[in-house]
Amino acid sequence: MKIFLVILLLLESAYFLWTETTSIEVSLQAVGNPALANVLHNARVAQVSDFHFSGDSRRAQKLEATLLRLNPDIILVTGDLISDNGGIDTCAQLLGRLARHKIVITALGNNDHPYGSKVIDTRLLVDSLRRNGVYVLVNQAAIINIDGAPAPLYVVGLDDNFLMLDDYFAAMENVPPDATKILLAHAPNIVEKINTRYFSLVLCGHTHGGQLIVPFAGAIYTNPTFKAKRKFVSGLYDGKLYVNRGIGTAIIPLRLFCRPEITLFPICGEGCQEILKDESQGGEQE
Amino acid sequence: MSKRGGTIILFSFVVVFGGYLFVTRAILWRNPAPLFNHDPARCTIRLVDATPRHIPPVLILNDFETQEDLNAWFVRGHETHRVAMELSARHVTHGRHCLKIEWRAQRWTELVSVHFPRRWQAYGRLCLDVYNPGPGALRMEFRIGDYFDTQNFHPVSSRFIATKTIGPGRFTVVFKSGELQNKIALESPKKIIHLRIIDPGRIAYVDALRLESPR
Numbered sequence: 001m002k003i004f005l006v007i008l009l010l011l012e013s014a015y016f017l018w019t020e021t022t023s024i025e026v027s028l029q030a031v032g033n034p035a036l037a038n039v040l041h042n043a044r045v046a047q048v049s050d051f052h053f054s055g056d057s058r059r060a061q062k063l064e065a066t067l068l069r070l071n072p073d074i075i076l077v078t079g080d081l082i083s084d085n086g087g088i089d090t091c092a093q094l095l096g097r098l099a100r101h102k103i104v105i106t107a108l109g110n111n112d113h114p115y116g117s118k119v120i121d122t123r124l125l126v127d128s129l130r131r132n133g134v135y136v137l138v139n140q141a142a143i144i145n146i147d148g149a150p151a152p153l154y155v156v157g158l159d160d161n162f163l164m165l166d167d168y169f170a171a172m173e174n175v176p177p178d179a180t181k182i183l184l185a186h187a188p189n190i191v192e193k194i195n196t197r198y199f200s201l202v203l204c205g206h207t208h209g210g211q212l213i214v215p216f217a218g219a220i221y222t223n224p225t226f227k228a229k230r231k232f233v234s235g236l237y238d239g240k241l242y243v244n245r246g247i248g249t250a251i252i253p254l255r256l257f258c259r260p261e262i263t264l265f266p267i268c269g270e271g272c273q274e275i276l277k278d279e280s281q282g283g284e285q286e
Numbered sequence: 287m288s289k290r291g292g293t294i295i296l297f298s299f300v301v302v303f304g305g306y307l308f309v310t311r312a313i314l315w316r317n318p319a320p321l322f323n324h325d326p327a328r329c330t331i332r333l334v335d336a337t338p339r340h341i342p343p344v345l346i347l348n349d350f351e352t353q354e355d356l357n358a359w360f361v362r363g364h365e366t367h368r369v370a371m372e373l374s375a376r377h378v379t380h381g382r383h384c385l386k387i388e389w390r391a392q393r394w395t396e397l398v399s400v401h402f403p404r405r406w407q408a409y410g411r412l413c414l415d416v417y418n419p420g421p422g423a424l425r426m427e428f429r430i431g432d433y434f435d436t437q438n439f440h441p442v443s444s445r446f447i448a449t450k451t452i453g454p455g456r457f458t459v460v461f462k463s464g465e466l467q468n469k470i471a472l473e474s475p476k477k478i479i480h481l482r483i484i485d486p487g488r489i490a491y492v493d494a495l496r497l498e499s500p501r
Contacts, residue, residue: 002289002292002293005293005296005297005300006296008304009299009300009303012300012303012304012307016303016307019307019311023315025315040327042325043329044327071326073326074329103329103331105331135333138473139473140333140334142331142332142334143332143334144329144330144331145330146327146328146329147328147329148327154334165474165476167405170405174335175334
């Protein structure tokens with residue numbers, strides 16, 4: 001009897017860890033911003049981040065299925081697409097398939113560049129993505145025109161700011177100062193370098209939400225560069241900085257109380273918090 | 287604790303943990319989020335033209351005019367005490383001052399710049415004025431690297447290295463963007479320059495590190 005219970009407990013634990021690591025949570029993050037709501041004109045924006053693909057395509061298939069079902073119009077990716085060069089094909093194919101029907105824009109993260117002993121072919125990654133119709137913004141900006149919207153939306157993408165490859169002024173060259181803008185930057189410490197008040201929304205990843213969360217204590221480690229080490233772990237800060245928990249894992253292939261995340265941003269004008277209050281409860285398992 | 291007591295505790299734990307898993311995974315996590323009914327919006331996208339609005343014909347990276355300009359360089363290597371650098375008003379080609387370098391180091395030592403945060407791809411040439419008071423020619427070695435070079439991310443072969451022989455008098459060192467971009471990423475936001483006088487016991491005056499010839 002005791003052996004049977006121990007086996008059952010081990011199976012439960014394995015299932016617990018497996019679902020914590022692989023089941024994607026769809027977060028609905030209401031953002032009340034009349035200007036952004038105006039230019040988006042009901043277009044739906046989703047953010048994904050930190051795929052850390054390394055050749056295994058199962059996670060990619062799951063992510064693709066979820067994104068297709070959520071049916072966003074604009075998919076914004078905030079870097080760390082791969083963990084090694086083996087993930088380039090998986091990533092390019094996934095985002096390429098999505099880019100056939102959606103607008104897919106990505107920034108690059110520290111794992112998309114070679115550093116330390118890591119050998120990453122960034123040029124191959126960027127070329128593969130661009131060949132597949134993905135907009136890779138390397139210190140660049142893109143204009144999105146949405147049918148019916150009175151003005152275009154600018155998406156500004158910085159190169160990885162964790163490795164200090166970001167060039168804000170190059171990215172903002174020729175972006176009108178009064179335009180409605182979304183900023184994509186990999187690491188949330190970007191808020192220490194630039195003034196975010198010029199942006200309607202700042203989307204980041206990098207931290208994996210801590211990846212391993214100890215109940216009542218919080219994230220163990222967030223790979224930060226900012227002084228306040230646990231200042232930006234995951235979620236919405238100051239109404240406009242959103243830190244996504246990402247899809248993949250780093251260092252150890254486990255997540256604990258920190259599920260992979262796709263964020264949908266229902267964006268509306270005044271009073272949208274009340275409208276979305278009921279709708280934003282809960283997510284869904286994939 | 288009796289054997290039976292242990293089994294009961296284990297059983298309770300299995301049941302509670304199983305209940306937690308069922309409630310979270312099967313009920314809470316399956317709570318369907320609304321807003322899924324959505325008519326796709328028709329969107330078009332294009333890149334913003336990244337060409338700088340105004341490209342000055344000459345972009346000075348370092349004019350060696352102020353202490354701040356001087357602070358953008360430091361000496362490193364085996365014989366840092368044998369290299370002196372100061373602002374000088376002699377042999378100036380641009381502005382009021384230039385950099386005077388007295389080089390007595392025999393073992394590996396070099397002048398290193400801090401990052402130059404500029405995109406160089408808009409320009410056709412990187413230039414530097416050098417005055418050699420003589421006698422005889424002096425050889426200067428230049429190494430230019432992008433961000434990755436500075437972090438030793440890439441092998442040495444990815445750096446741009448060139449040796450220039452400078453005869454007595456004024457000489458403009460020119461690096462064409464074409465030869466640089468075969469080795470380093472000109473669009474990289476940070477670049478660094480290493481400078482070394484190969485022949486010890488020499489003096490050189492350096493001025494107006496600049497980008498020229500907009501492309």
